[in-house]
Amino acid sequence: MNAVPTLSELRAVATGAGLHRLGCTRADPLVATRAVLEERKAQGLAGSMKFTYKNPARSTDPQALLPGARAILVGARSYHRHQPPAPVGSGPVARVARYVWADDQDRLHFGLEAVADTLRGAGWRACVVSDQNHLVDRAVAHRAGLGWYGKNANLLVPGAGSWFVLGSVVTDAPVEPVEHDGSAVEPVEDGCGTCQRCIPACPTGAIVAPGVVDARRCLSWSLQTTGIFPPEHREALEDRIYGCDECQEVCPPNRVELRRAAPGGRGHLDEVGDPERAWVTVLDLLDSDDEQIMAAHGRWYIPQRDPRYLRRNALVVLGNIGDAHDQRVRSMLERYLAHPDGLLRAHAVWCARRLGCDDLVVELAGDPDPLVSDELDRPVEPRS
Ligand code: B12
Numbered sequence: 001m002n003a004v005p006t007l008s009e010l011r012a013v014a015t016g017a018g019l020h021r022l023g024c025t026r027a028d029p030l031v032a033t034r035a036v037l038e039e040r041k042a043q044g045l046a047g048s049m050k051f052t053y054k055n056p057a058r059s060t061d062p063q064a065l066l067p068g069a070r071a072i073l074v075g076a077r078s079y080h081r082h083q084p085p086a087p088v089g090s091g092p093v094a095r096v097a098r099y100v101w102a103d104d105q106d107r108l109h110f111g112l113e114a115v116a117d118t119l120r121g122a123g124w125r126a127c128v129v130s131d132q133n134h135l136v137d138r139a140v141a142h143r144a145g146l147g148w149y150g151k152n153a154n155l156l157v158p159g160a161g162s163w164f165v166l167g168s169v170v171t172d173a174p175v176e177p178v179e180h181d182g183s184a185v186e187p188v189e190d191g192c193g194t195c196q197r198c199i200p201a202c203p204t205g206a207i208v209a210p211g212v213v214d215a216r217r218c219l220s221w222s223l224q225t226t227g228i229f230p231p232e233h234r235e236a237l238e239d240r241i242y243g244c245d246e247c248q249e250v251c252p253p254n255r256v257e258l259r260r261a262a263p264g265g266r267g268h269l270d271e272v273g274d275p276e277r278a279w280v281t282v283l284d285l286l287d288s289d290d291e292q293i294m295a296a297h298g299r300w301y302i303p304q305r306d307p308r309y310l311r312r313n314a315l316v317v318l319g320n321i322g323d324a325h326d327q328r329v330r331s332m333l334e335r336y337l338a339h340p341d342g343l344l345r346a347h348a349v350w351c352a353r354r355l356g357c358d359d360l361v362v363e364l365a366g367d368p369d370p371l372v373s374d375e376l377d378r379p380v381e382p383r384s
Pocket residue numbers: 032033036037040049051052053097098099130131132133134135136137138139149150151152153154155156162163164165166167210211212213215218220221224242243244245247
């Protein structure tokens with residue numbers, strides 16, 4: 001009979017390998033989560049997202065990942081950095097969400113693999129899963145006692161907030177979800193209380209009820225999906241080029257001073273993020289060829305792995321933060337207004353009109369691409 005490592009023993013391995021939290025839950029199906037996924041799909045709140053929504057029966061059944069699974073060890077790694085590093089480069093600079101400022105997802109994976117290796121070394125099977133389509137990470141993290149669901153839908157770790165990436169080790173080892181004092185691991189109680197700051201703070205009103213995000217309005221999803229960037233959300237995008245942190249930035253439990261006060265709550269806060277990952281020089285991106293864009297940003301989730309969507313997003317950002325008197329901005333607009341890709345011409349039209357450069361779009365009247373003609377028909381509020 002193989003020995004079964006305890007949660008405490010596995011926590012020691014996890015901590016040594018860069019994880020900041022490790023919880024445990026039985027590998028039972030996530031029945032309530034499946035119902036939520038199906039309901040949100042039916043209500044249209046998932047938009048065109050696939051991920052865990054593609055096959056809710058599968059993404060909520062750990063047995064589908066590992067037949068005979070008995071336990072799930074759920075790990076969390078903080079990605080918090082004190083301050084964004086100072087922007088680099090010249091001209092308009094776009095903001096990147098915190099979760100991709102450094103290699104925290106890789107480090108999470110490394111820590112989870114260390115836990116999995118320990119289980120394998122004891123003769124058990126174990127598979128690592130994080131941010132994939134096959135398991136709803138927050139739901140297992142909640143059940144494994146790592147944190148509570150915030151009204152912004154994120155999982156908040158008590159005393160440390162929500163700046164964490166999550167992942168799991170699904171195993172056939174019957175690891176008991178018990179603490180070192182023998183008490184059972186319990187889900188963490190709601191810590192939001194009467195606070196609801198994140199709801200009105202969302203720039204697009206995407207948090208349609210506490211804990212419920214309408215993906216069709218969430219900037220994070222609009223940046224990651226195909227087609228035109230929703231016209232009604234372009235101004236709200238401001239300078240964001242990848243991801244959105246607004247509903248977490250305003251969240252009181254994420255305040256650094258509280259995190260500092262919390263025992264064991266700090267994570268690796270002293271590391272500084274890479275400025276090249278926290279900021280993007282918009283004109284450089286628009287000037288780059290496909291290979292250069294993928295070399296710089298290929299780690300991001302890019303729809304269909306097609307750099308045109310990063311150019312599309314960059315044109316929206318440029319419309320929000322560019323300076324119409326900057327000759328480099330005008331030259332870039334001229335280039336994109338003549339671009340062979342109609343999607344990019346259309347977004348260049350919006351960008352030019354938003355910057356008050358209507359003179360540049362005159363030549364596009366009669367453009368045969370419906371994306372461009374729709375764009376020309378749509379009123380645009382110039383930036384004051
Ligand atoms: C699809 C997806 C998205 C979509 C949709 C997000 C969403 N809210 O569902 C988009 C692209 C918009 C997105 C954005 C982001 N994501 Co995302 N995303 C995922 C993914 C792939 C699946 C999520 C999922 O299945 N959602 C399904 C729905 C049903 O889950 P839910 O919203 O959590 O719903 C629960 C709550 O509503 C709760 N609930 C039900 N009723 C009620 C009632 C109340 C009052 C409350 C409070 C809660 C509650 O129960 C539901 C089911 O468990 C996961 C990775 C994975 N495989 O799990 C990452 C994941 C959720 N994302 C993550 C991150 C970091 C982000 C962003 C912060 C990135 C960014 N900076 O832009 C934003 C945050 C947006 C937000 N406010 O949620 C992390 C979250 C870590 C954490 N601490 O919570 C994950 C876990 C990735 C990872 N492995 O670390 N994401």
